[in-house]
Amino acid sequence: xxxxxxxxxxxxxxxxxxxxxxxxxxxxxxxxxxxxxxxxxxxxxxxxxxxxxxxxxxxxxxxxxxxxxxxxxxxxxxxxxxxxxxxxxxxxxxxxxxxxxxxxxxxxxxxxxxxxxxxxxxxxxxxxxxxxxxxxxxxxxxxxxxxxxxxxxxxxxxxxxxxxxxxxxxxxxxxxxxxxxxxxxxxxxxxxxxxxxxxxxxxxxxxxxxxxxxxxxxxxxxxxxxxxxxxxxxxxxxxxxxxxxxxxxxxxxxxxxxxxxxxxxxxxxxxxxxxxxxxxxxxxxxxxxxxxxxxxxxxxxxxxxxxxxxxxxxxxxxxxxxxxxxxxxxxxxxxxxxxxxxxxxxxxxxxxxxxxxxxxxxxxxxxxxxxxxxxxxxxxxxxxxxxxxxxxx
Amino acid sequence: xxxxxxxxxxxxxxxxxxxxxxxxxxxxxxxxxxxxxxxxxxxxxxxxxxxxxxxxxxxxxxxxxxxxxxxxxxxxxxxxxxxxxxxxxxxxxxxxxxxxxxxxxxxxxxxxxxxxxxxxxxxxxxxxxxxxxxxxxxxxxxxxxxxxxxxxxxxxxxxxxxxxxxxxxxxxxxxxxxxxxxxxxxxxxxxxxxxxxxxxxxxxxxxxxxxxxxxxxxxxxxxxxxxxxxxxxxxxxxxxxxxxxxxxxxxxxxxxxxxxxxxxxxxxxxxxxxxxxxxxxxxxxxxxxxxxxxxxxxxxxxxxxxxxxxxxxxxxxxxxxxxxxxxxxxxxxxxxxx
Amino acid sequence: xxxxxxxxxxxxxxxxxxxxxxxxxxxxxxxxxxxxxxxxxxxxxxxxxxxxxxxxxxxxxxxxxxxxxxxxxxxxxxxxxxxxxxxxxxxxxxxxxxxxxxxxxxxxxxxxxxxxxxxxxxxxxxx
Numbered sequence: 001x002x003x004x005x006x007x008x009x010x011x012x013x014x015x016x017x018x019x020x021x022x023x024x025x026x027x028x029x030x031x032x033x034x035x036x037x038x039x040x041x042x043x044x045x046x047x048x049x050x051x052x053x054x055x056x057x058x059x060x061x062x063x064x065x066x067x068x069x070x071x072x073x074x075x076x077x078x079x080x081x082x083x084x085x086x087x088x089x090x091x092x093x094x095x096x097x098x099x100x101x102x103x104x105x106x107x108x109x110x111x112x113x114x115x116x117x118x119x120x121x122x123x124x125x126x127x128x129x130x131x132x133x134x135x136x137x138x139x140x141x142x143x144x145x146x147x148x149x150x151x152x153x154x155x156x157x158x159x160x161x162x163x164x165x166x167x168x169x170x171x172x173x174x175x176x177x178x179x180x181x182x183x184x185x186x187x188x189x190x191x192x193x194x195x196x197x198x199x200x201x202x203x204x205x206x207x208x209x210x211x212x213x214x215x216x217x218x219x220x221x222x223x224x225x226x227x228x229x230x231x232x233x234x235x236x237x238x239x240x241x242x243x244x245x246x247x248x249x250x251x252x253x254x255x256x257x258x259x260x261x262x263x264x265x266x267x268x269x270x271x272x273x274x275x276x277x278x279x280x281x282x283x284x285x286x287x288x289x290x291x292x293x294x295x296x297x298x299x300x301x302x303x304x305x306x307x308x309x310x311x312x313x314x315x316x317x318x319x320x321x322x323x324x325x326x327x328x329x330x331x332x333x334x335x336x337x338x339x340x341x342x343x344x345x346x347x348x349x350x351x352x353x354x355x356x357x358x359x360x361x362x363x364x365x366x367x368x369x370x371x372x373x374x375x376x377x378x379x380x381x382x383x384x385x386x387x388x389x390x391x392x393x
Numbered sequence: 394x395x396x397x398x399x400x401x402x403x404x405x406x407x408x409x410x411x412x413x414x415x416x417x418x419x420x421x422x423x424x425x426x427x428x429x430x431x432x433x434x435x436x437x438x439x440x441x442x443x444x445x446x447x448x449x450x451x452x453x454x455x456x457x458x459x460x461x462x463x464x465x466x467x468x469x470x471x472x473x474x475x476x477x478x479x480x481x482x483x484x485x486x487x488x489x490x491x492x493x494x495x496x497x498x499x500x501x502x503x504x505x506x507x508x509x510x511x512x513x514x515x516x517x518x519x520x521x522x523x524x525x526x527x528x529x530x531x532x533x534x535x536x537x538x539x540x541x542x543x544x545x546x547x548x549x550x551x552x553x554x555x556x557x558x559x560x561x562x563x564x565x566x567x568x569x570x571x572x573x574x575x576x577x578x579x580x581x582x583x584x585x586x587x588x589x590x591x592x593x594x595x596x597x598x599x600x601x602x603x604x605x606x607x608x609x610x611x612x613x614x615x616x617x618x619x620x621x622x623x624x625x626x627x628x629x630x631x632x633x634x635x636x637x638x639x640x641x642x643x644x645x646x647x648x649x650x651x652x653x654x655x656x657x658x659x660x661x662x663x664x665x666x667x668x669x670x671x672x673x674x675x676x677x678x679x680x681x682x683x684x685x686x687x688x689x690x691x692x693x694x695x696x697x698x699x700x701x702x703x704x705x706x707x708x709x710x711x712x713x714x715x716x717x718x719x720x721x722x723x724x725x726x727x728x729x730x731x
Numbered sequence: 732x733x734x735x736x737x738x739x740x741x742x743x744x745x746x747x748x749x750x751x752x753x754x755x756x757x758x759x760x761x762x763x764x765x766x767x768x769x770x771x772x773x774x775x776x777x778x779x780x781x782x783x784x785x786x787x788x789x790x791x792x793x794x795x796x797x798x799x800x801x802x803x804x805x806x807x808x809x810x811x812x813x814x815x816x817x818x819x820x821x822x823x824x825x826x827x828x829x830x831x832x833x834x835x836x837x838x839x840x841x842x843x844x845x846x847x848x849x850x851x852x853x854x855x856x857x858x
Contacts, residue, residue, distance in 0.1 A: 008534050015629060029541075030702065057784040060811045121617055121624065121699025124734065127432045131747050138759075145763040151811050159816065160761070187734060193618055193698035288782045288817055345538065346701040349627055433741040435748045696734060 004028050008345065012041050016119060016349035019359040023336075023352075030344050035337045042360050050323045055081055055155060056288040058320065063149055065325060066361040068111060070149045071104045072303035073310075073325070073361075078153045079234060080312040083297040085155075085286075092280040093157035094235045099273045100144065100152045101235075102266040106177060107136045108304040109263040112356050113184065116256065119349040120197045125187065132180045139173045142166065157283025167274050178267045185260045188253075198252040202339035202351035205250055212338065213331035216306020217262065218355045220246045221254035228302035242269050252354040259356070291318045305329055305356050327361030399495055403503050408491040408676070413483065416680075417649035418448040420656065420687050427691045448649070452642050460638030467530035474527035475636065475643035478520060482650035485516045489657045490571050490666055492676040500667045500675040505571045510562055513570070513658065514555050517613060520651070521547040524622070528632025539631030542702050543622035546612055549709035550619075553717035554609040557602045560724040561662050564595070574666030581665060591730045598723045603663040605717055610655045611693060612705075614648075618697035621705060656686035758827040763810045765828040766803050768843035772822035773798070775845075779814035779823055788814060792847070800844040806836055 005028045012020035020041040026034040046065055050058045062077045063070045075097060082089060114129035137147045143162055144150035152158050162170075188194055204214065209222035219226055227244045229237040245261040247254035296313040306328025313322040332355040339351050403409055422437065422445050429436030437444025462471055488509040490500040502509075521543060528540025562568050565576035584592045612619040623631035636644055660666055660682040667675035667682070700708070749756060758764070775798025780788040787807035792799030801823070814823050833839050 006534065008538070016627065030538075053784060054782075056782060056813065060784040060809050060813070064809075117698070121620065122697070123617075124432050124695045124738070125698075127434065128737070128741075131433060141762065142759045145761045145812065146810065159812075183737075191698070191734065193700065196704055197698055197701065288778070288813075344701060344703065346621075346624070346627055430742045430746070431738045433744070433747050435746045435750070438750070692738070696738065 005033060010348060010352075016352060017357075017359075018115065019357070021357070021359045023348075025340070025345070025348065027345055030346070032340050032343050032345065032348070035340050037333055037337065039333065039359065039362060042362075047323050047325065050320060052319065054289060054318050055292060055320065056286075058323075059154060060151060062323075062325075063151060066327075066358050067148050068104075068108045069303045069305065069308070069327075069358060069361060071101050071152065072301050072308055074151070074153045075101060075235075076299045076301040076308055076310040077312075078155050079299040079301070080297045080310050081155050081292060083299065084292055084295040084312060084314050087156060087284055087286075089157045089284060090281045091236075091278050092161075093282045095273050095277040096158045096162060096282065097153050098235050098237070098240070099162070099270055099277075100140070100150055100158075102269045102273075103136060103140055103143070104150070105266045105304050106263050106270075107133065107140065108356075109259045109266075110136065110181070112259060112353070113188075113256070116252075116350065116353045117194075119353045120194065122194065125184075129184060132177070135173050135176055135180075139170060142169075154283060154286075156286040157281070159283070161282050162277075170274060171271060174267045174271050178264055181260060181263050181267070185257075185264075188256050188260065195253065197347075197350060198256060199249075201252050201347050202343065202354055203249070203251045204335050204339055206248075208338055209250070209335065212334040214306075214335045214355075215328035215331050216303070216356075217255060217258045218306065218332045218335060220244070221258045222250035223248045226307070228300050228307055232300060234299070234301065240269055240272055252350055255354045255356075289318055291316060292320075303328060303361075305358055305361070306332065308361075325361075327358065329355070329358050329362040332357065333362070400503070403494050404487070407494065409487075409503070410483065413486055413650070413653065414646070417646065417653045418452075419445070420652050420683070421448040421649045423684060423687050424652065424691045427688055428695050431692065431695050452646060455642035455645065456639055458638040458641070460640060461635075463532050463635050465532040466635065467532070470526050470530035471635075472640070474523050474530065475640040475647070477523050478527070478647040479643040479650070480647075481516050481520050481523075482647060482654045485513050485654055486650065486657065488513060488570055489654070489661055490574050490675070491657070491679050492667065492674065497674055498672075500571075500574070500679075502571060505569055508568045510558065510568045510570055510573070513654075514558060517554070518547070518551060521551075521613075524632055527636075528622075531632070531635040533635050535628040535630070535634045536632050538628050539622045539624075539634065542624075543615075543632055545702055545706060546619065546622060549706045550609045550612040550713070553605055553709070553713045554613065556714075556717040556721050557606045557609070558658075558662060560602050560721050561599065563721070563724050564728050570661050574661055574668065577665045578668045591727055595724070595727045598720055598727065599663060601716070602720050602724070603659070605713060605720065606659060606663065607689060607693065608713065610659065611690065612709075614651055614655055614690070616690065616694040618694075618700050619705060620699060621702050624699060652687065652690075653683070655690070656683040659686045758829060760827060762827040762829060763812050763825050765805070765826055765831060766814075766841060766843075767824050767826050768801060768845075769822045769824070770800070770843070770845040772820040773801075773845055774820055774822075775847075776819065778817045778819070782813050782817045783808075784811060784813070785809050796847055796850065798845060799847055800842065803841040803843070804839065805831055805841060806839040 005026050008025045008027050009022065010025060011017050011022040022038040022041065024036040024038070025032050046061060050061055053061060059074060059077065063074045065073050110129055110133040114126045114133065117123075117125035117129065140150060141147050144152050144160060152160065204218075204222050206223040209219045209224050214222065214224070215226075223246055225244065225246055228234070229242075230244055242265055245258050245265070247257055292314045294314060294316045296311070299310050301308045301310075308328060309326040311324040312320055315321040336352060336355055340348060343351065406412065425447070426436040426444070437447035440446040440450050462468060487504045488502050490502045490505075493499045493501040524543045525540045528536040528543065531537075561573050561577065564580075565573045567573065567576070584596075615623050623633065628634070633641065633644055657679075660679070664682050664686070667679035669678045775790070775793075775795045777790050777794050777798075779801070780790050785807045787804045787809075789802045790798055791802060810825070812825055815821075815825050831839075
């Protein structure tokens with residue numbers, strides 16, 4: 001490191017980050033020379049906690065991996081368990097699951113848009129967008145009973161039904177959301193100060209996006225056409241007519257455009273679901289203490305931030321033997337390093353916010369040895385041996 | 394009453410330190426309420442009538458906080474900077490025409506002399522220097538980045554600020570703010586009596602000058618879109634990051650005095666000062682016109698996102714400086730004609 | 732300048748802030764709030780305590796007829812409503828009361844009491 005360079009730590013506590021992560025930026029004046037991320041601050045031991053609770057209790061543990069992608073995690077979990085059980089859920093419950101998932105997508109993207117506006121200093125847009133986000137939170141509160149962490153999917157279906165007499169009000173609220181998001185699309189594409197801060201900033205090429213395993217809207221903003229809802233459809237996504245949006249810029253503005261278009265598309269999907277939902281039962285019987293036969297399952301879900309993978313291994317008891325979660329932000333963090341090298345300090349918050357980071361989903365443990373200057377991961381057996389040796393000392 | 398007593402009251406109470414302090418808190422309240430209304434919120438509400446005591450409460454609360462000095466900071470500079478940043482705008486406000494105590498209808502300032510416009514511009518520049526010193530002496534990474542950005546911003550906007558401020562002085566033929574205001578009042582009355590083409594052209598040029606001046610004032614006051622040296626989401630609190638307690642209270646008060654100074658300069662140089670068509674004491678005109686100026690500054694502040702420092706520098710030197718030079722040249726030409 | 736018209740429109744309309752606690756939004760029905768307990772319906776089966784993900788419900792006294800009530804620790808509760816779903820007699824129901832802030836952790840524990848039914852007398856055989 002030359003004499004002119006010094007290190008600016010962004011995080012673990014910083015106004016630009018909504019969740020704790022550490023990024024060490026080596027800067028020379030205003031220009032960023034190198035980035036070193038250190039993750040793991042939000043590790044809570046969820047995978048271990050799930051091994052000591054029954055399948056019904058785990059519904060609510062897996063929901064709290066992340067506050068804003070909670071429904072995506074629950075959907076993936078219930079799909080894993082239903083695949084191991086060999087259970088087929090009723091049609092009406094599939095429609096309700098899609099309804100809540102798309103509403104959560106609207107919620108998450110509007111939250112992100114407000115936060116991105118705040119990062120570039122545009123507080124007025126931040127306040128307006130979060131005022132309009134209250135509409136979708138009220139809608140979710142009417143449907144599920146809570147403004148975050150909705151807990152709608154359960155093993156065998158959904159827990160609550162949506163009643164037909166509320167449908168006109170839901171339609172009106174979805175129309176309001178669609179109209180306000182269209183206005184914000186116009187603002188983001190034409191307001192000069194936003195374009196100055198967002199266009200051409202933090203560019204990732206298509207080849208880089210594929211190489212660094214970017215996922216979700218971050219990859220779609222670079223031109224990679226990958227969406228789990230189209231590639232390997234789950235629930236009823238193969239029947240719903242919807243469009244996948246990609247852009248070619250790869251910068252923050254493309255991220256904004258992809259996400260805003262996805263929000264409007266999600267509102268249209270919700271209206272389609274309300275018009276086409278069949279009658280019928282909403283859940284199959286699954287007793288809270290019952291056992292699940294031996295087997296393993298993998299389920300893929302398009303969460304708000306990209307491709308979410310859950311893996312379940314069951315050994316015949318009423319508690320899972322091993323559960324593994326891979327969140328999409330893990331891949332997106334690698335693209336941040338490439339985006340920020342050679343950029344300005346002023347671009348750091350908006351580029352970090354541009355990948356829509358959800359560090360709560362991401363954190364698994366990483367070991368750092370300052371003396372030997374090494375970083376490595378441990379798997380389950382190594383971890384057990386390390387713990388035993390530590391206690392024996 | 395003897396002259397000395399009148400001057401003492403003018404300096405200390407009205408329109409001196411006490412009046413200016415409460416006026417600064419009032420302007421801060423106007424700024425917050427107006428910005429809140431534009432953003433569909435309410436702003437301060439519960440402290441006093443509609444929250445008017447909120448800026449005062451903020452200062453009291455900061456005075457009660459613990460005052461921490463970083464171990465490796467330069468102690469003299471760290472202590473001196475808030476005091477000077479508090480004192481300089483207050484000193485500059487003594488040459489602005491507000492209201493004179495000895496004569497109800499006159500607005501002669503407390504310390505007027507030929508060339509006080511130069512003193513005001515000089516004090517504005519010195520303030521930036523002390524902002525830089527304050528951030529630099531904090532011995533913190535974020536403070537250093539904020540100080541460096543403040544110095545870069547000064548390079549961008551000081552030249553248009555000075556140039557455009559000179560143009561009414563060229564027309565008035567004097568460098569004293571008092572005489573500039575008198576010229577504006579008389580020439581506007583002459584223009585209304587006998588409108589002429591050079592008069593209209595002069596009005597348009599001065600209006601353009603006012604526009605440039607407003608933009609430079611936004612940069613001087615570190616308000617959006619130019620709050621680069623204080624960017625909250627990037628460098629936590631910029632150059633003020635290590636200040637706390639009484640020093641931060643002085644910094645906040647200094648910031649509020651700068652707002653009053655900016656609004657008062659805008660009215661004195663371009664809007665005709667504390668004078669108007671109807672026979673009302675000048676203090677009423679002063680309050681009304683500076684409130685309108687605070688509205689304009691507040692509206693522009695919530696309308697834009699924040700610029701990046703290199704964008705601001707290139708934009709200022711590509712557009713603002715040539716426009717300011719052209720404006721001054723037009724005023725020089727017109728002053729020969731009129 | 733793109734948003735100036737929107738700014739003026741918002742300045743002239745009513746602010747969207749609700750001045751809580753003087754103005755409140757009515758909660759929708761189905762909101763998962765504080766628990767309510769009907770002591771007559773409870774049979775002391777203990778399913779609610781077994782199914783709670785954060786182990787917030789404890790049974791006082793014992794199972795079945797010996798049960799003397801429930802303690803629900805709102806500090807641990809996730810408000811997931813699984814206890815209401817699994818209760819066979821709908822004795823534990825969540826209301827829409829959401830103002831649950833307390834100043835110390837002890838007052839967050841809801842104590843529900845139940846008088847256990849008298850033990851049944853065996854029927855005398857008729858001679």
